[in-house]
Structure formats: structure tokens, C-alpha cells
Amino acid sequence: MKQTVAIFLxxxxxxxxxxxxxxxxGGAKGETNAAQEGKQETAQSSQPSASTEDGKGAGKTxxxxxxxxxxxxxxxxxxCHSVSKLNLQGGxxxxxxxxxxxxxxxxxxxxxxxxxxxxxxxxxxxxxKSNPLTDEERAEIIALLKEASxx
Numbered sequence: 001m002k003q004t005v006a007i008f009l010x011x012x013x014x015x016x017x018x019x020x021x022x023x024x025x026g027g028a029k030g031e032t033n034a035a036q037e038g039k040q041e042t043a044q045s046s047q048p049s050a051s052t053e054d055g056k057g058a059g060k061t062x063x064x065x066x067x068x069x070x071x072x073x074x075x076x077x078x079x080c081h082s083v084s085k086l087n088l089q090g091g092x093x094x095x096x097x098x099x100x101x102x103x104x105x106x107x108x109x110x111x112x113x114x115x116x117x118x119x120x121x122x123x124x125x126x127x128x129k130s131n132p133l134t135d136e137e138r139a140e141i142i143a144l145l146k147e148a149s150x151x
Contacts, residue, residue, distance in 0.1 A: 071140045075131060085151040101149035112142055
């Protein structure tokens with residue numbers, strides 16, 4: 001019995017250290033990628049945004065990074081989540097975010113914008129605390145999740 005408990009505790013400790021290491025190393029890598037992609041976005045920002053293809057969305061523009069989910073990659077969201085309705089494959093640890101725009105308030109008791117500022121789930125509150133979103137990033141993520149929920 002003591003041997004089983006010891007094996008369990010050692011396995012749990014290894015799992016926690018491994019998870020911590022993964023997120024710490026992934027965060028440093030993500031910051032490097034974000035800096036490189038930020039340079040690319042700066043170069044792209046001098047070009048006009050793409051408008052909708054059918055012409056029905058006159059006056060509407062779409063940010064290229066929102067279209068391809070770059071913000072979700074930059075902020076590490078796709079490490080745990082996917083957005084299948086936008087063909088953004090990511091991790092399977094967290095839920096698919098395709099319907100998050102509509103479902104977050106019912107599930108967590110606050111609108112998605114407030115949830116992204118101060119999540120009510122233990123895992124997400126730790127993630128957001130260690131990698132907070134700017135107002136611009138939050139708006140971009142919400143726009144992307146709204147687009148996914150409408151598909």
C-alpha cells in the first residue's frame with residue numbers, strides 16, 4: 001500500500017513539474033514568436049485590410065491576423081484549445097472554442113469580454129494572470145470567436 005501511494009505521489013509530482021515546465025518554456029517561445037510575428041504585422045499594417053469577398057459587407061474589413069487565428073497562436077490559446085469551425089487545430093486539453101462566444105456567459109456567469117479579463121475557471125485564471133491580454137488583443141479574440149460562432 002505504501003509503495004502504491006509513493007508511486008502515485010512521485011507520478012503526480014512529475015506531472016506537475018512537467019506541466020509547469022511546458023507552460024513556462026512554451027510562454028518564452030511564444031513571446032519570441034510573438035515578437036517576430038509583430039514585425040510581420042507591422043509590415044502588413046501598411047497595407048489595406050482585406051474586405052469581404054462578396055461585396056455584401058461593404059464597409060466591413062477583416063484583419064488578416066483575425067482571419068487566420070494568429071492572435072490565438074501568439075497568446076498560446078491553441079496550445080490547449082482548437083476552433084474547429086475556423087479550421088484552427090490546437091490542443092485537446094481545453095474545450096473547442098467554436099461556440100465560446102455564445103456559451104461562456106451561461107457557463108461562467110459573465111460575458112466573454114469580462115471572462116477574458118478575469119476568468120472564473122481555475123486553469124484560465126492562472127493562464128490569463130501569467131499572460132494578460134491587452135484591450136486590443138481581447139477585442140481581436142472576441143471578434144474571432146464571434147466569427148466562429150456564426151458559422
